[in-house]
Amino acid sequence: MSTIIDQAADSTSNAHTEAHHGPAKGFSRWLFTTNHKDIGTMYLWFSLTMFMTGGCMALLIRAELFQPGLQFLQPEFFNQMTTMHGLIMVFGAVMPAFVGLANWMIPLMIGAPDMALPRLNNWSFWILPFAFSMMLMTLFMQGGGPNFGWTFYAPLSTTFAPPSVTFFIFAVHMMGISSIMGAINVIVTILNMRAPGMLMMKLPLFVWTWLITAFLLILVMPVLAGVVTMMLMDIHFGTSFFNAAGGGDPVLFQHIFWFFGHPEVYIMILPAFGVISEIIPTFARKKLFGYSSMVYATSSIAFLSFIVWAHHMFTVGMPLMGELFFMFATMLIAVPTGVKVFNWVATMFRGSMTFETPMLFAIAFVVLFSIGGFSGLMLAIAPADFQYHDTYFVVAHFHYVLVPGSVFSIMAGVYYWLPKWTGNYYNEKMGKLHFWMSFIGINVTFFPMHFVGLAGMPRRIPDYALQFADFNAVSSVGAFLFGFSQLIFIYNIVCCICKSNQASDRVWEASHGLEWTVPSPAPYHTFSKPPQVD
Amino acid sequence: MNKPASHTKLIAQLLAGIVLMFGFGFALVPLYDVFCRITGINGKVDLTPGAYHATSQSEREIKVQFIAVNNESMPWVFKPKQSSIKVTLGKTYQTSYWAANLTKRHMVAQAVPSVSPSDAAEYLQKVDCFCFNRQPLNAGEQREMGLAFNVLPDIPAHIKTITLSYTLFDISAASAKAVASQP
Numbered sequence: 001m002s003t004i005i006d007q008a009a010d011s012t013s014n015a016h017t018e019a020h021h022g023p024a025k026g027f028s029r030w031l032f033t034t035n036h037k038d039i040g041t042m043y044l045w046f047s048l049t050m051f052m053t054g055g056c057m058a059l060l061i062r063a064e065l066f067q068p069g070l071q072f073l074q075p076e077f078f079n080q081m082t083t084m085h086g087l088i089m090v091f092g093a094v095m096p097a098f099v100g101l102a103n104w105m106i107p108l109m110i111g112a113p114d115m116a117l118p119r120l121n122n123w124s125f126w127i128l129p130f131a132f133s134m135m136l137m138t139l140f141m142q143g144g145g146p147n148f149g150w151t152f153y154a155p156l157s158t159t160f161a162p163p164s165v166t167f168f169i170f171a172v173h174m175m176g177i178s179s180i181m182g183a184i185n186v187i188v189t190i191l192n193m194r195a196p197g198m199l200m201m202k203l204p205l206f207v208w209t210w211l212i213t214a215f216l217l218i219l220v221m222p223v224l225a226g227v228v229t230m231m232l233m234d235i236h237f238g239t240s241f242f243n244a245a246g247g248g249d250p251v252l253f254q255h256i257f258w259f260f261g262h263p264e265v266y267i268m269i270l271p272a273f274g275v276i277s278e279i280i281p282t283f284a285r286k287k288l289f290g291y292s293s294m295v296y297a298t299s300s301i302a303f304l305s306f307i308v309w310a311h312h313m314f315t316v317g318m319p320l321m322g323e324l325f326f327m328f329a330t331m332l333i334a335v336p337t338g339v340k341v342f343n344w345v346a347t348m349f350r351g352s353m354t355f356e357t358p359m360l361f362a363i364a365f366v367v368l369f370s371i372g373g374f375s376g377l378m379l380a381i382a383p384a385d386f387q388y389h390d391t392y393f394v395v396a397h398f399h400y401v402l403v404p405g406s407v408f409s410i411m412a413g414v415y416y417w418l419p420k421w422t423g424n425y426y427n428e429k430m431g432k433l434h435f436w437m438s439f440i441g442i443n444v445t446f447f448p449m450h451f452v453g454l455a456g457m458p459r460r461i462p463d464y465a466l467q468f469a470d471f472n473a474v475s476s477v478g479a480f481l482f483g484f485s486q487l488i489f490i491y492n493i494v495c496c497i498c499k500s501n502q503a504s505d506r507v508w509e510a511s512h513g514l515e516w517t518v519p520s521p522a523p524y525h526t527f528s529k530p531p532q533v534d
Numbered sequence: 535m536n537k538p539a540s541h542t543k544l545i546a547q548l549l550a551g552i553v554l555m556f557g558f559g560f561a562l563v564p565l566y567d568v569f570c571r572i573t574g575i576n577g578k579v580d581l582t583p584g585a586y587h588a589t590s591q592s593e594r595e596i597k598v599q600f601i602a603v604n605n606e607s608m609p610w611v612f613k614p615k616q617s618s619i620k621v622t623l624g625k626t627y628q629t630s631y632w633a634a635n636l637t638k639r640h641m642v643a644q645a646v647p648s649v650s651p652s653d654a655a656e657y658l659q660k661v662d663c664f665c666f667n668r669q670p671l672n673a674g675e676q677r678e679m680g681l682a683f684n685v686l687p688d689i690p691a692h693i694k695t696i697t698l699s700y701t702l703f704d705i706s707a708a709s710a711k712a713v714a715s716q717p
Contacts, residue, residue, distance in 0.1 A: 116541055159606070184548050188541055222552050226559025241563060244605075244646060244701070246708075249566075256562050317652060 034118030043100030050092030057085040062479035078462035079147035086150025097410045098271040108515035111195025111531045116188040124181035131174035138164035154242035154253035183217035197533035209274030224260040258309035266305045272409035283359035284351030285510040290343040297336035314385045323382040330380035357431030361412035372400030393453025419503035423521030426496040437485035444478025601699040623687040634676035642709040645700040654696045657689040
């Protein structure tokens with residue numbers, strides 16, 4: 001609070017209004033807030049809640065898979081768990097976390113007083129708790145929740161779906177609306193609200209990657225809304241978009257879904273690239289190597305994401321030319337991604353590096369994301385994909401890019417900016433403990449999945465052949481290690497908020513950028529007067 | 535304060551983009567259909583009858599296999615009379631499928647054909663096919679359903695075997711509605 005008063009005293013001209021613009025009291029502060037920091041905080045807490053919810057589901061799955069045979073879950077409920085785990089982690093944990101980081105950091109990084117459309121911002125957050133309550137409610141309905149996998153392929157999600165699928169469709173509509181509103185807000189903020197002198201090619205990379213992500217959201221979330229609307233019409237209004245008996249085609253569903261789905265996976269990774277590109281230069285004490293090549297690489301990845309969707313469906317029976325096109329286009333993505341990894345390594349090269357928790361997470365990101373990228377290249381080879389399709393190898397691949405990829409980058413970002421948000425340093429020892437337990441946990445969980453996948457274990461099954469037993473037991477042990485080490489993360493955050501360990505304004509020795517010029521904790525209103533960027 | 539140029543204009547453009555992309559999702563449905571028809575992929579078969587006598591014949595022989603599939607809850611017995619025929623290209627052949635309605639009610643079925651490999655689809659010409667019409671059967675009734683076809687001689691040389699698969703759908707409910715709505 002003292003910082004708010006300080007700032008009010010600074011600017012005597014609007015001291016009066018400033019003094020009355022502190023946060024309101026009680027619950028209504030959060031309900032009616034239009035402040036980007038409040039909304040960012042709510043997004044991050046919401047995401048953490050969903051991360052733990054989806055994580056509990058993952059642990060149920062791993063508990064069942066600890067041994068062959070059926071132990072805890074019935075196959076029907078197991079299917080609901082795999083489906084809900086995927087949906088919640090993608091739409092409830094990773095995406096809102098990045099929107100939360102964007103809300104907090106983009107105005108601070110570009111020297112804007114707030115997001116461009118504060119009321120829209122409030123709306124786009126408050127839709128989410130309702131969307132996910134509706135989605136989770138389906139688990140208690142007759143026939144159970146969605147059980148058709150997070151990709152909800154027709155006809156599993158239309159003809160053979162449980163009755164609760166309608167609620168699932170509305171939940172997807174709602175979070176789609178939330179994402180679209182968030183994306184509009186980000187684009188307008190970045191294009192219209194930059195401080196004087198903050199040229200496009202001076203924007204921090206986190207801002208750049210988010211700008212591109214927001215455009216991806218605008219382009220593909222409406223397509224997702226379209227495909228679930230078609231499902232709704234097939235189920236309730238007698239149309240036959242995906243029903244062969246009525247002249248429709250189930251493969252059409254996969255084409256439309258993955259037209260959304262592939263850019264969606266880049267929506268979840270591009271902001272992660274941004275976060276890592278902020279953190280590595282700070283702890284390597286060097287400028288980011290190849291700034292403009294980073295911007296162009298991000299843009300090319302975004303463009304390529306629109307022409308590779310059918311690599312998810314190599315086995316549906318495409319003509320040879322189609323297989324070849326999608327195979328080579330997919331492999332092409334390795335080029336801009338390689339540029340990025342090269343730039344991160346080159347930034348660290350001969351830097352005076354220190355290994356605080358955010359940097360540990362960032363380095364783990366670079367290494368483990370690359371492993372996920374390589375298994376992605378293997379999957380891109382169409383003839384090999386016929387063997388790997390729908391096995392645990394695919395599960396290993398996308399968990400390597402999403403967990404030590406997106407999730408690690410979010411954790412890195414939280415540790416990196418937490419002192420700026422709360423005004424206190426977190427406990428470094430606890431942070432490192434959290435990192436090492438997560439790092440070991442994640443590799444023990446997901447690395448064996450490569451082996452069982454290559455040996456032919458299919459995904460989304462509650463029971464498996466005996467020869468996969470040992471690797472599955474190892475995976476389950478790792479999963480519980482990773483899951484429970486997240487309690488350290490939560491405890492560390494709570495301690496950081498409650499216990500005073502005053503952080504300096506710069507927080508890190510070599511921090512760079514506008515967000516470090518405001519006091520710690522960042523006052524409720526910042527940059528009411530735009531800073532001059534030179 | 536640098537009041538930004540115009541939020542409204544930018545927002546309007548973005549909203550237009552969103553509406554456009556929502557429409558694009560639906561536009562993919564006909565686009566995809568057209569694409570499949572032009573390229574003949576997906577085994578989608580032309581449902582217009584072909585000419586009885588092909589323009590030319592050739593010495594090459596090819597094997598045509600017949601498969602019958604019942605969709606989800608279709609209770610009929612449905613199978614081909616012959617599982618495969620050796621055919622000379624350009625010649626017209628006749629065979630049949632056999633269907634029996636073992637239920638205690640009148641039912642209407644529709645067979646939907648599919649050809650594999652998909653690049654053979656455009657060379658398999660159906661002169662006459664039970665799939666051109668809906669097939670009503672009374673309770674306990676059975677019927678042989680005829681099929682006449684030829685394979686065009688210019689079919690690519692690498693295709694040695696064609697599989698013609700029919701999936702039988704229960705359309706009793708839909709056809710009852712259609713009959714009821716007729717004046």
